[in-house]
Amino acid sequence: MSDTGSGYSTPTSGFMRLPPIVTSESDRQFLRVLNDYIEVELRKVNPEDDEQRYIVYKTAFNKIIEHVTAYQPLLTTIKKEYEDTIEAIKKAQREATFLHGKLKAMASEPSTIRNYRKRGDELEERVNIVKKDNERLHNQLIELKVKRMEREKQEKEITEPPKRELKKDHRLIPGERFTDKELLHTKLEELDRQLKELTISFKTRYVPKTRKTELKDNLDNKVAHRDMLLRQGQFYKAKRQRLKVASEAAQAYNREKPPHQTVGDTVMMSLQYAAMQAKKQREAVTHVEDDDVQLRINGRTPLLMFCDALMPSAGSENARPDARLSLECVECALYENRLDLLSHWVAQKRLTFSEEIGHLIKDHCKCKIPCRCSCQALAQNVFIKLKIYKEAIVCLLKQGRVKAGLDVVRQRCNFSREDYEELLRMSPSIQLLHTLVEVDNKGERHLPIGCAIMNLMEQNKFDLALPFIQEMQNKPSKDDPHTSAFHAAVLDDHGTSLHEWNELVHILQDQGYNETAMGLLAAITVLQAMKNALRTSQEEFPTLGQSENIDVLS
Structure with a gap:
């Protein structure tokens, strides 16, 4: 059956027939290069790793699709079917692993309930032992009190007072130290040295107030003389310019000598x-804004020079610039990135502080935590000076000073759970997460661990949430070294629902953290088993918890 024309149709059936795959020497060369590529790449990868070998063959198949144009639709369809089949197999494997872990956890649930019942019996026995010890100690205390009362009664019956012993007075006689020549000589040298220091300080650091007035008058005179010289210079400059124009015009006339013109x-x-x-030039200059700070003199703008010159006169509280002018000075210093000047002004109390100034300085920072x-x-x-402690705490947290920030919370504020959540949203960090979810000195946690993690997930802070969970899983609990801190924190979290925990497990699996997801699933399963055990024990023994005040979950 031969090909006729370019349509590749068969004379009997009339259907289109695809052209042969190998039609030229270039196609044979392509197949040889492709086979060599497959052999080289297979030698590079692990022969037991099916995923890497699949990538090599997938790349080779893509090259064939690109080379053979006539077979592209058919080969593309075949490739899609293979990829869908492989993806379905992978998904089934992931689901099988997840269901296997869940089935294993559910299978161990009855033994967990039995262990907790046994633990409850042991705790009840220990409570009885503690009660007996308390009664024994109480009886011993009563006996000691009786013996003490008898001893005090016997001491009161003794009528003879005890003999008083005379104590020797080792104090110096008044005026005795003023007769010691060495002491007086040392004191004289110290006073002479202080006198010399005060004299030098008086001559070098202090001048009479009249001297300040003289210097001010001298400065005013020099400024007036400078202005007069500037005016004279401008006058002479304009005169020179006119003479130059007249001279050049006369020289041009002498060269050309035009008729009818002198x-x-x-x-x-x-x-x-x-x-x-x-x-025209003066009119163009007047269009420039008066407050244009782009002009620089010795590396500083005129506005910054004005602010810097204003600050030395703002020593007292009454001489400080008002809030509006202080805000403009701060804006200028931040615009010029002169944090050294701004630090000096703040330290010397040369500004009138306002909340706008605080927010302006805080928002100027572009550093990641901690601030540099x-x-x-x-x-x-x-x-702090404005007593806006919540914003001050946020600034401390952004400096990485978590302990200092929470100390301010304990001393100055009364934070609720919503306030701690807001702190976490405004300045999230792994150090702050550990501090908020760990047990403090009072045995409490500022935030449940589920609330903290969900807060980060809402802000798409996976780079903080996932390392935090892994660190908590690798860290032992304070109460039980054999239990991870993450496991203990999950067991103490009674506010996060099972649905929210399951959502977090799915998120971790989607991000590829299967081991972390399995650890969280194990903690959730134990928590759910404990709740079921507590509910079952309350149904079977409704008066046990009320009579003995035993908290099974603890």
Whole structure:
């Protein structure tokens, strides 16, 4: 059966027939290169790893699809069917692993309930032992009190007072130390040294108040003289410019000597033209804004020079600039990135602080936690002086000073659970997470671990949530070294629902953290088993918890 024309149709059936795969020497060369590529890549990968071998053959298949244009639809369909089948197999394997772990956990649930019942009996026995010890100690205490009362009664019956012993007085006689020559000589040298230091300090650091007035008058005179010289310079500069224009116009007239025009006419026309150009230039300059800070003098803008010159006169509280002017000075310093000047102004109390200044400095920081540019420290000082402690705490947390921030919370604030959640949203960090979910000195947790993790998930902070969970799983609990801190925190979390825990497990699996998801699933299963055990024990023995006040979950 031969091909006729370009349609590749058969004479008997009339259907389109695909062209042969190998039709030229280039196709044979392509097949040889492809086989060599497959052999080289297979030698590079692990022969027992099916995933890597699949990637090699998948890449080779893609190259064949790109090379054989006529078979592209058919080969693409075949490739899609293989990929769907492989993906279905992988999904089934993941589900089988997950269901196997869940089935294993559910299978161990009856033994867990039996162990907790046994633990409840042991605790009840220990309570009885403690009660007996308390009664024995109480009886011993009563006996000791009786013996003490008898001893005190016998001591009161003794009528003879005890003999008093005379104590020797080793104090110096008044005035005795003023007769010691060495002591007086040492004191004299110390006073002479202090006198010299005060004299030098008086001569070098302090001057009479009249000297300040003289210096101010001298400065005013020099400023007036400088302004007069500037005006003279501008006048002479304009005069020189006019003479230069007149000279150049006269020289041009002498070179050309145009008819019907004198030298005076040429000079006058040139001066008028120069005056018109100068006027246009002045009008263009007046369009520039007066507060344009882009002009720099010695590396500083005029506005920053004004702010820096204003601060030395703001020593007292009454001489400080008002809130609006202080805000403008802070904006200028931040715009020029002069945090050294701003730190000096804040430390010397040269500004009138306001909440807007604190937020402006805090928002200028672009560092990741912890802050390295000192903006958060400056904003913290401002908020502390204004007694806005919540914002000051946020600044401390952004500096990485979690302990100091929570100390301020205990001393100055009364935070609720919502406040701690807001702190976590404003300045999330792994150190803050550990501090909030761990048990404090009072035996309490600021936030349940489920609430903290869900808070991070809502902000898409996977880079913090996943390492935090792994660190908690690798860290032993304070109460039981054989139990992880994460397991203990999950058991103490009574606010997170089972549905929310399951959502977190699915998220961890989707991100590829299967081991972490299995650890969380194990903790959830134990928590659910404990709740079921408690509910069963309450149904069977309704008066046990009420009579003995035993908390099975603890």
